Amino acid sequence: MKTLKAQNLTCAYDDYPVLQDLCIEAHPGEMLALIGPNGVGKSTLLRAMARLLHPRHGKVLLAGRDLWNTAQRDVARQLALAPQANGSQRLITVEQAVALGRAPHRGWLLPLTTQDRNVTDRVLEQTGLSRMRDRRVSELSGGEQQRVILARVLAQEPQVLLMDEPTAHLDLKYQSGILGLVHQLAHKDGLTVVISLHDLNMAALYADRLALLSDGRLSAVGPPAEVLTAERLTEVYGVPIFVTQHPLYSTPMVTPVIDRHAV
Amino acid sequence: MSSRRFALSMLLLLALLALVAVFSLGVGAVFLPPSRVINALFHPSGVGVKPTDVAIVRDLRLPRVLLSAIIGAGLAAAGAAFQGLFRNPLADPFVVGASGGAALGATLAIVTGLTWTFFGFGPVPLAAFLGSLVAVFIVYFIAEVGGKASAIELLLAGAALSTLLTAITSLLMLVRDSTLYEVFAWTMGGLAGRSWTHLRNSAPYLLLGMAALWLMARPLDALAWDEETAASLGLPIRRARGGLVAAASLTTAAAVAAGGIIGFVGLVAPHAARLLFGAAHHRLIPASALLGALLLVLADDLARTVLAPVELPVGILTALLGGTFFLYLLKTRQQELRGR
Numbered sequence: 296m297k298t299l300k301a302q303n304l305t306c307a308y309d310d311y312p313v314l315q316d317l318c319i320e321a322h323p324g325e326m327l328a329l330i331g332p333n334g335v336g337k338s339t340l341l342r343a344m345a346r347l348l349h350p351r352h353g354k355v356l357l358a359g360r361d362l363w364n365t366a367q368r369d370v371a372r373q374l375a376l377a378p379q380a381n382g383s384q385r386l387i388t389v390e391q392a393v394a395l396g397r398a399p400h401r402g403w404l405l406p407l408t409t410q411d412r413n414v415t416d417r418v419l420e421q422t423g424l425s426r427m428r429d430r431r432v433s434e435l436s437g438g439e440q441q442r443v444i445l446a447r448v449l450a451q452e453p454q455v456l457l458m459d460e461p462t463a464h465l466d467l468k469y470q471s472g473i474l475g476l477v478h479q480l481a482h483k484d485g486l487t488v489v490i491s492l493h494d495l496n497m498a499a500l501y502a503d504r505l506a507l508l509s510d511g512r513l514s515a516v517g518p519p520a521e522v523l524t525a526e527r528l529t530e531v532y533g534v535p536i537f538v539t540q541h542p543l544y545s546t547p548m549v550t551p552v553i554d555r556h557a558v
Numbered sequence: 559m560s561s562r563r564f565a566l567s568m569l570l571l572l573a574l575l576a577l578v579a580v581f582s583l584g585v586g587a588v589f590l591p592p593s594r595v596i597n598a599l600f601h602p603s604g605v606g607v608k609p610t611d612v613a614i615v616r617d618l619r620l621p622r623v624l625l626s627a628i629i630g631a632g633l634a635a636a637g638a639a640f641q642g643l644f645r646n647p648l649a650d651p652f653v654v655g656a657s658g659g660a661a662l663g664a665t666l667a668i669v670t671g672l673t674w675t676f677f678g679f680g681p682v683p684l685a686a687f688l689g690s691l692v693a694v695f696i697v698y699f700i701a702e703v704g705g706k707a708s709a710i711e712l713l714l715a716g717a718a719l720s721t722l723l724t725a726i727t728s729l730l731m732l733v734r735d736s737t738l739y740e741v742f743a744w745t746m747g748g749l750a751g752r753s754w755t756h757l758r759n760s761a762p763y764l765l766l767g768m769a770a771l772w773l774m775a776r777p778l779d780a781l782a783w784d785e786e787t788a789a790s791l792g793l794p795i796r797r798a799r800g801g802l803v804a805a806a807s808l809t810t811a812a813a814v815a816a817g818g819i820i821g822f823v824g825l826v827a828p829h830a831a832r833l834l835f836g837a838a839h840h841r842l843i844p845a846s847a848l849l850g851a852l853l854l855v856l857a858d859d860l861a862r863t864v865l866a867p868v869e870l871p872v873g874i875l876t877a878l879l880g881g882t883f884f885l886y887l888l889k890t891r892q893q894e895l896r897g898r
Binding site for chain 2: 342345346347366367368369370371372375376378385386387388391392395396398399403404406429431451
């Protein structure tokens with residue numbers, strides 16, 4: 296299993312800087328959550344870590360080896376990125392979409408082998424999609440489409456799993472379903488998981504470590520209880536924030552402080 | 559749909575195409591019933607088989623029917639590929655510049671009275687072939703500024719270049735109005751008078767182009783999903799897209815060189831195939847090809863008979879039928895059309 300490490304990473308779109316000299320490391324068997332306000336560079340960091348965005352400075356190391364010195368296909372055999380689902384109109388079936396994940400292993404021109412089919416069947420089962428395997432992706436709900444994307448990256452059989460907001464727009468049942476599965480992949484199967492999340496409470500419940508980004512820099516990294524302090528969150532998010540303890544799990548629980556008279 | 563059912567459907571379509579072809583061989587200035595067509599085809603020296611039947615079926619109509627089938631197949635397969643590649647249901651071989659380039663090439667050849675030939679191609683189809691290849695590649699390179707071309711840029715560049723090329727073509731037609739009719743007839747698209755030579759010259763390129771597209775069905779699936787995902791799956795994006803553009807352009811150019819500009823087959827056949835057999839390209843490309851072949855063979859039957867003895871350019875018919883069908887689709891199946 297493999298460690299993913301960003302070293303002095305600086306990324307920019309044209310002349311607009313997004314990440315500044317950022318260092319972070321994710322280990323096998325742990326779930327590292329990227330948190331922070333909109334536009335701080337969480338997606339950019341994930342794209343750079345997935346070899347989709349060339350950094351201006353610094354590098355990303357997968358098991359000690361620079362991603363940009365590794366062939367794209369070799370990276371894809373070890374590392375998978377699940378982008379945000381965005382209300383897909385795609386007409387291929389669930390099974391066909393999931394089978395795309397086998398491409399880095401099988402190559403692009405050969406037909407599916409029995410082993411590819413077995414892996415596809417297994418991840419469809421694992422993500423609860425077996426029943427709808429022949430339906431078109433466009434016919435599914437947002438939560439189901441997100442599970443299709445998760446199933447596709449699992450079909451890649453990665454050792455490092457990167458996920459960009461996999462729970463956006465999902466109800467509580469789907470959120471805990473997906474995060475529970477991802478947590479299990481890290482803890483039971485030993486995957487290295489880096490996941491960006493908006494919901495700080497969900498991040499605190501499921502992730503082993505949190506990395507709080509602020510203006511393209513790392514503001515804090517560590518276990519949820521260390522990172523999620525009222526003072527720090529109030530500063531980074533720019534609104535007053537109150538932190539208490541979760542009644543069941545004693546993890547931090549975060550809520551904004553609102554002006555009741557104004558509401 | 560299981561693989562077995564899909565294969566069976568393709569065999570059925572192929573059988574239907576064979577039936578339609580036999581019927582089409584009988585259609586024309588002289589109508590021949592299927593029994594006489596089959597005798598002329600398979601027992602040319604049999605007892606009671608008329609030599610004129612043999613000449614009509616084997617020398618005149620067979621190459622034309624085969625050519626219309628393979629042109630229809632090529633345009634439809636290229637259309638399916640362009641729609642997936644540009645993630646746009648309105649993309650077809652002609653939207654991306656192939657038509658404008660071919661028309662300008664052909665017009666230049668006609669206006670300047672070129673006479674050179676190459677591998678049996680006359681100057682007009684040859685110039686059309688080169689014109690459409692050059693146009694699609696210009697579009698591709700304009701859109702690929704900075705090492706990256708988005709689907710929407712390719713489509714916009716194609717539309718802009720097509721308009722430009724059509725304007726130049728019209729200008730040439732006006733300046734040299736003695737050749738007006740010849741150019742005009744060519745841009746209508748037609749299969750009148752096509753012989754074994756035309757078939758022999760264009761079939762290899764069409765078959766090669768279609769086979770290449772089919773082989774690249776899975777990269778096409780990934781690109782049609784989205785480019786970022788395709789890249790994260792390890793697909794070399796530029797190479798895959800370049801290969802697909804080259805194969806689809808080659809197919810289109812060969813079809814245009816042999817039959818002129820025949821619109822809408824490349825738009826309608828892939829949509830019909832997608833509704834029937836789904837959007838995964840390893841099925842969509844062969845299914846589109848078979849439906850496209852069927853469509854153009856039938857359209858050419860109509861072109862030969864509707865106003866007999868006058869022959870209509872088949873391009874006018876496909877535009878009439880295809881345009882109507884497309885509007886109907888747009889109104890009734892909006893969800894599928896919007897999809898990819």
